[in-house]
Amino acid sequence: MTYCVAMCVDEGLVFLSDTRTNAGVDHISTARKMSVFEVPGERMLVLLGAGNLSLTQAVLHELSEPTGPSRPTLWTVSTMADAARVVGQAVRDVHQREANALQEFGVDFNCSFILGGQIGDGDEGVAQPRPRLFMVYAAGNHIESSRVNPYFQIGESKYGKPIIDRVLVPSTPLDEAAKCALISMDSTLRSNLSVGLPLDLLVYQKDTLKVTRFVSIDQDNAYYQMIHRTWGERLRQVFSEIPEPDWQSTGDVPQNGHVGEMVLYRPPGALHMDADRGTPGADVRAAQTLAQADKPKARG
Amino acid sequence: MTYCVAMCVDEGLVFLSDTRTNAGVDHISTARKMSVFEVPGERMLVLLGAGNLSLTQAVLHELSEPTGPSRPTLWTVSTMADAARVVGQAVRDVHQREANALQEFGVDFNCSFILGGQIGDGDEGVAQPRPRLFMVYAAGNHIESSRVNPYFQIGESKYGKPIIDRVLVPSTPLDEAAKCALISMDSTLRSNLSVGLPLDLLVYQKDTLKVTRFVSIDQDNAYYQMIHRTWGERLRQVFSEIPEPDWQSTGDVPQNGHVGEMVLYRPPGALHMDADRGTPGADVRAAQTLAQADKPKARG
Structure with missing residues (x-):
């Protein structure tokens, strides 16, 4: 090439x-x-x-x-x-x-x-x-x-x-x-x-x-x-100077609908199954969101 | 995609x-x-x-x-x-x-x-x-x-x-x-x-x-x-902080053979033709080289 x-x-x-x-x-x-x-x-x-x-x-x-x-x-x-x-x-x-x-x-x-x-x-x-x-x-x-x-x-x-x-x-x-x-x-x-x-x-x-x-x-x-x-x-x-993500639960911030949900599959017949959604074995889970950490995290 | x-x-x-x-x-x-x-x-x-x-x-x-x-x-x-x-x-x-x-x-x-x-x-x-x-x-x-x-x-x-x-x-x-x-x-x-x-x-x-x-x-x-x-x-x-190239003529630095030459064509019959090389109309010219400018050049 x-x-x-x-x-x-x-x-x-x-x-x-x-x-x-x-x-x-x-x-x-x-x-x-x-x-x-x-x-x-x-x-x-x-x-x-x-x-x-x-x-x-x-x-x-x-x-x-x-x-x-x-x-x-x-x-x-x-x-x-x-x-x-x-x-x-x-x-x-x-x-x-x-x-x-x-x-x-x-x-x-x-x-x-x-x-x-x-x-x-x-x-x-x-x-x-x-x-x-x-x-x-x-x-x-x-x-x-x-x-x-x-x-x-x-x-x-x-x-x-x-x-x-x-x-x-x-x-x-x-x-x-x-x-x-x-x-x-x-x-x-x-x-x-x-x-x-x-x-x-x-x-x-x-x-x-x-x-x-x-x-x-x-x-x-x-x-x-x-x-x-x-x-x-x-x-x-520069990469190391950019703050790492700070994970927060979505309870703290507004979410806009289904965009924030995870496409999650459960085994057939599992108790976790979300019957409301009509998709057997498929489930969704509320997402977290990201904020910016105040300072870079300590390195290992 | x-x-x-x-x-x-x-x-x-x-x-x-x-x-x-x-x-x-x-x-x-x-x-x-x-x-x-x-x-x-x-x-x-x-x-x-x-x-x-x-x-x-x-x-x-x-x-x-x-x-x-x-x-x-x-x-x-x-x-x-x-x-x-x-x-x-x-x-x-x-x-x-x-x-x-x-x-x-x-x-x-x-x-x-x-x-x-x-x-x-x-x-x-x-x-x-x-x-x-x-x-x-x-x-x-x-x-x-x-x-x-x-x-x-x-x-x-x-x-x-x-x-x-x-x-x-x-x-x-x-x-x-x-x-x-x-x-x-x-x-x-x-x-x-x-x-x-x-x-x-x-x-x-x-x-x-x-x-x-x-x-x-x-x-x-x-x-x-x-x-x-x-x-x-x-x-x-970061881009602007990296020094610009400083162009120097190759007279100042060692060159290794044909790598430094430019593939240059001249019009047929031109006086610039380099007959020694046997390629009518083709010519080569000694290259320059690059050094690192001491400081970033002034911007316009």
Whole structure:
């Protein structure tokens, strides 16, 4: 599997990808999933790919070695939306060529991409068209990020989603967005073996029209080590500082109807049977409720 | 969908389930997913179910209204392992009855269960067989939790897994395990609409052989509100306290080979082409590296 995330904030773009690829758990290898298409001063595009590696690489070949000179390419399009369509068309070309043959072997046409970047309008000193971020699906269609949804993920996205949902907004500074992406990746690495180091991190500052910062992060990277260690430690500390629940009987607090009852089964014929409810053997019991303990309980 | 989690720690067991069920996003309803089978002083079993609601309820009917008197039931088995086999057999009975008919409508036989509890050996005052926790799959087979893997999840498990992986160990006190389960649920609720309040939380203290604590948590529950608010706040605070990356050129630090290079494409025929590498249009560029900023950067 894969985990890739890209963010579009006011200051620019952040891209982060892992490099693990596997065909079964006993066939694990490393593949780069981030590709950069750059003409300094003119355009800077980043493509992240997830899914079947032969498919994502085939799409990359279509894009990096365009065939017919008449068709638009990532080098010739003048807007990011057109660039997303070029990627979508490449996916459809690969689908037409590969999907049937793969299906005979029971292999799904499984690939998805994140495309982000900025293409200048040729006028220096004037405000450039803004950086944009797209998700391109296996069917070649695409969606764009927005201010209410300023990021995309592909691959094993769920583990690392909660932290992004909590901290990322369009006004998040670039370096802070990069930190958020790394923490999201760290949570994913911790919980899922199919995602692995090294990581490719690229930060793009708006209107520079070239790669601003790029780093490949392996286990020796001091900053990632710090995040990995500190985030876990501080998370455990915050966890221990949150008060434990203090259990109170519901006699003390108002209850709203059946929501508070437990679904309880008794053995057939048991004396505890609640005949009123007409469900033989089923019973309900009044619940307790939770309050917040005044202070953390003593630990063992 | 569903999110259920159960934990087996030294002091006992914790069970937490949401109550959202849906058949498509426009058909959302509430269903209880936690069922308790209890004979106070003798046995206390909790079953959590995820998957197709008609299937999990069918299994529950098999278990709560056992038919043939000759077969073992949750009321008659003398060990938790036997109880897991009873649940597995009920799943297989339902499969035999339902699977073919469902398949004709393209509906998968999709259900899974967590079973936990303790069955006493009848001797008061003597050490009882320990509480145990099992996961029962749709095929009726099961696995048991262990000290290195003291919890099980079913349903939308990935969002809430990182926090459990970071804090839960067998020596975690019961109330702290309950708090961990609630935080795990809160992260899931935040990131996935198919999981919803109210929640059923049951805490079982070892050797009591009856439900110790049970609460149904809705949006008015003060403790859950506090967790929901505090955890997000503190997470953002910890996030902001972690130093931002400080970018340095790689000239200052040792690099290990190609790992540090960026996969960079240039337009065909561009002057930047790196002919040495034999890949027309492809280029690599030396990477930067990350250090830890001495202090958090000023915010905008």
